[in-house]
Amino acid sequence: MRQKLADAADRRILQVLQREGRISNAELAERVGLSASPCLRRVRRMEEAGIIQGYAARVDPAVEGWAIRALVIIRLSRQHEDEILMFEDAVRSWDEVAECHLVTGTPDYVLKVLARGLEDYEQFVKHKIARLKCVASIETSFIMSTVK
Known part of the structure; x- marks a missing residue:
């Protein structure tokens, strides 16, 4: 069964990561209105659940x-x-x-x-x-x- 997002904070995290996959956790946390540790825990949970499937460079x-x-x-x-x-x-x-x-x-x-x-x-x-x-x-x- 496919994992679901926990809440609006998860959605905000994903929106930022889709635009800027190389953003630091500190900057990501600031942008989505969380402190660094809970933000990192959410990102790791979404990675482990397969919601975040990887990071890539878009090449011209x-x-x-x-x-x-x-x-x-x-x-x-x-x-x-x-x-x-x-x-x-x-x-x-x-x-x-x-x-x-x-x-x-x-x-x-x-x-x-x-x-x-x-x-x-x-x-x-x-x-x-x-x-x-x-x-x-x-x-x-x-x-x-x-x-x-």
């Missing part, structure tokens, strides 16, 4: 040479277990896929894909996604900028 994809970011909508030919497993196993092995989400509605999956350029993206689609027999359709929207 362009620094790694990824000039193109795309949202790719995938529809499978059938939603049978073998095809779902085939698709998900393939996606896990592709470096170009930064995120993969199983979604409700008409598409089955939405991928966030990174590529070095349009030619690389085209090769990714032709030589990886389109070769999967379980994929019925591929629709791409290129990300122009990120607002939030």
Whole structure:
């Protein structure tokens, strides 16, 4: 069973940590209106419960040479277990896929894909996604900028 937040103080802690994961405990405590020790206990409790799943650095994809970011909508030919497993196993092995989400509605999956350029993206689609027999359709929207 998934752990729940204790109260509004936990929510405030999470809001700050989501924006600033490297904030010191003293600064975090001050921002959320707690003293340092209770704040640290709450953070540790949420880490142990799996509410806080980790801390990461967000890296500009362009620094790694990824000039193109795309949202790719995938529809499978059938939603049978073998095809779902085939698709998900393939996606896990592709470096170009930064995120993969199983979604409700008409598409089955939405991928966030990174590529070095349009030619690389085209090769990714032709030589990886389109070769999967379980994929019925591929629709791409290129990300122009990120607002939030």
